[in-house]
Amino acid sequence: MSVIAKEVLLNAFNMNCVGHIHHGMWTHPQDRSTEFNQLGYWTELAQLLERGLFDGLFIADILGVYDVYQQNIALTARESIQLPVNDPLLLVSAMAGVTQHLGFGITANLSYEAPYPFARRLSTLDHLTQGRIGWNIVTGYLDSAARAMGLNEQIGHDRRYDQADEFLDVAYQLWEGSWEDDAVLADRQRRIYADAHKIHKVTHRGEFYQVEGYHLSSPSPQRTPLLFQAGSSARGIQFAARHAECTFVNHATPAAGGQAAYRSGGGRPPATGFESVYGGRRYRCANRRRGAGQIP
Numbered sequence: 001m002s003v004i005a006k007e008v009l010l011n012a013f014n015m016n017c018v019g020h021i022h023h024g025m026w027t028h029p030q031d032r033s034t035e036f037n038q039l040g041y042w043t044e045l046a047q048l049l050e051r052g053l054f055d056g057l058f059i060a061d062i063l064g065v066y067d068v069y070q071q072n073i074a075l076t077a078r079e080s081i082q083l084p085v086n087d088p089l090l091l092v093s094a095m096a097g098v099t100q101h102l103g104f105g106i107t108a109n110l111s112y113e114a115p116y117p118f119a120r121r122l123s124t125l126d127h128l129t130q131g132r133i134g135w136n137i138v139t140g141y142l143d144s145a146a147r148a149m150g151l152n153e154q155i156g157h158d159r160r161y162d163q164a165d166e167f168l169d170v171a172y173q174l175w176e177g178s179w180e181d182d183a184v185l186a187d188r189q190r191r192i193y194a195d196a197h198k199i200h201k202v203t204h205r206g207e208f209y210q211v212e213g214y215h216l217s218s219p220s221p222q223r224t225p226l227l228f229q230a231g232s233s234a235r236g237i238q239f240a241a242r243h244a245e246c247t248f249v250n251h252a253t254p255a256a257g258g259q260a261a262y263r264s265g266g267g268r269p270p271a272t273g274f275e276s277v278y279g280g281r282r283y284r285c286a287n288r289r290r291g292a293g294q295i296p
């Protein structure tokens with residue numbers, strides 16, 4: 001029987017808050033997650049992961065608070081259950097500045113974002129990380145977020161995925177279709193920074209978004225960042241099949257996980273398969289290739 005060599009990628013999991021999903025662990029004398037407000041906590045973590053040959057750091061996020069239990073936030077606040085929680089995107093530049101290979105998978109809820117400025121934020125991070133940014137696409141699950149954003153409740157489950165499909169359509173146009181590869185000349189002699197003929201206006205008239213404009217960033221290393229998705233409903237899997245390069249699945253065995261990832265990828269082969277499964281093509285695995293066998 002021949003043995004097929006498979007590559008396992010290592011992805012650390014965290015959140016810009018106390019304890020992520022290990023509720024109560026912050027009380028352990030050696031737990032440092034209460035330092036999440038300090039940049040040094042994140043830059044040290046990034047350096048530690050890079051030294052340990054991790055491929056990526058994934059940062060979860062939520063918008064809104066857990067206020068359903070007893071209809072208040074008393075327990076949420078006392079136990080620090082993802083409250084307080086800071087913006088994960090803002091951590092990336094600092095961590096990228098002290099690492100060279102580590103990838104960053106950042107969660108952002110698109111339901112309350114506008115595609116035009118959001119696409120620029122990710123392009124900016126793609127430039128600053130030199131192509132090490134990924135986006136975990138979520139549509140949210142908290143009515144508290146909807147109320148904070150001026151709605152009475154969240155829009156319906158499947159409808160959120162419809163909106164997400166259109167958000168991605170706009171973002172792809174901005175990332176991929178606005179600037180040609182050679183639009184930037186930076187020609188000092190002729191005093192031409194960019195060739196306007198190679199910068200195209202994106203015009204989108206949709207159900208959720210109306211956009212007419214030029215992408216604000218010049219082409220970044222990846223253009224479209226690596227896309228993660230974690231939904232497991234029928235509509236979520238359909239969405240993942242269309243967009244995601246890395247999907248999260250949770251199955252009893254690696255084989256079952258791999259099959260689920262294969263299905264959710266619309267038949268695209270996953271790179272590996274167990275609890276968290278990636279079907280990714282670009283997430284930086286250069287880190288361990290670079291240092292295999294040389295862990296300091």
Ligand SMILES: Cc1cc2nc3c(=O)[nH]c(=O)nc-3n(C[C@H](O)[C@H](O)[C@H](O)COP(=O)(O)O)c2cc1C
Nearest residue numbers: 060061062107138139140141230231232233236248
């Ligand atoms: C491993 C994993 C990580 C997730 N991370 C987040 C997150 O950081 N933020 C968030 O709002 N939802 C997160 N989710 C929730 C999913 O995005 C999604 O809302 C949920 O799985 C329900 O989607 P579905 O109804 O399509 O199954 C995560 C889910 C899983 C399984």
